[in-house]
Amino acid sequence: MQKTLLVVDDDPDLRSLLRDYLTEQGYRVLEAADGEGLWAHLAQTQVDLIILDLMLPGDDGLTLCRNIRARQQTPILMLTARGDEMDRIIGLEMGADDYLPKPFHPRELLARIRSIFRRAEQSGSQPVRHLRFGNWTLDLGAHHLIGADEVVVPLSTGEFRLLKALVEHANTVLSRDQLMDALAGREADPLDRTIDVMISRLRRRLGDDAREPTLIKTIRNEGYILTVGQPR
Numbered sequence: 711m712q713k714t715l716l717v718v719d720d721d722p723d724l725r726s727l728l729r730d731y732l733t734e735q736g737y738r739v740l741e742a743a744d745g746e747g748l749w750a751h752l753a754q755t756q757v758d759l760i761i762l763d764l765m766l767p768g769d770d771g772l773t774l775c776r777n778i779r780a781r782q783q784t785p786i787l788m789l790t791a792r793g794d795e796m797d798r799i800i801g802l803e804m805g806a807d808d809y810l811p812k813p814f815h816p817r818e819l820l821a822r823i824r825s826i827f828r829r830a831e832q833s834g835s836q837p838v839r840h841l842r843f844g845n846w847t848l849d850l851g852a853h854h855l856i857g858a859d860e861v862v863v864p865l866s867t868g869e870f871r872l873l874k875a876l877v878e879h880a881n882t883v884l885s886r887d888q889l890m891d892a893l894a895g896r897e898a899d900p901l902d903r904t905i906d907v908m909i910s911r912l913r914r915r916l917g918d919d920a921r922e923p924t925l926i927k928t929i930r931n932e933g934y935i936l937t938v939g940q941p942r
Contacts, residue, residue: 779805
């Protein structure tokens with residue numbers, strides 16, 4: 711079945727380029743210049759993936775991403791300015807499935823789109839279940855943590871994906887590339903600190919001392935490891 715993409719960017723030349731290229735690749739492509747156009751399309755059409763620029767007139771991409779996630783789970787690929795690391799992290803935490811810095815080659819965008827669809831198909835085939843580690847339970851359906859006292863700890867999309875990868879590979883060192891693959895389906899850029907920042911936030915969620923962590927430990931020059939009994 712042909713998939714429908716919605717490109718939201720205020721640059722008409724870029725929208726035209728992406729429309730022509732992605733149409734050639736077999737996709738149906740819709741366009742919007744701002745949030746108003748985005749909501750109009752979503753009200754009328756079943757969209758399979760949204761390509762969302764960060765810098766938009768009116769509501770910016772981060773605001774739109776958060777509002778989309780509050781209503782639906784349509785995959786979102788965020789377009790960001792090169793070097794805006796904090797915006798990329800916030801975008802992932804608000805529910806974006808991946809990001810791509812501008813400028814980019816259309817083939818790179820196509821690879822990200824295909825990766826997002828592959829991950830969506832794989833996750834959709836897995837039964838909802840829970841993973842228990844230490845005094846915590848990770849709810850794979852609701853995407854949140856449950857503590858020993860039954861208190862629910864909400865997780866952002868990015869935090870959930872990272873923690874799930876760590877729990878499923880408990881007591882095994884995962885490199886930044888492996889964690890970035892779990893987060894966004896690709897390898898990490900050597901200068902990209904997204905994983906490190908999000909690991910710090912996960913530690914705070916888990917009450918893990920950043921100076922002497924007992925759950926998520928840093929392995930110098932290798933990556934991170936979740937040190938617990940095997941998840942069950």
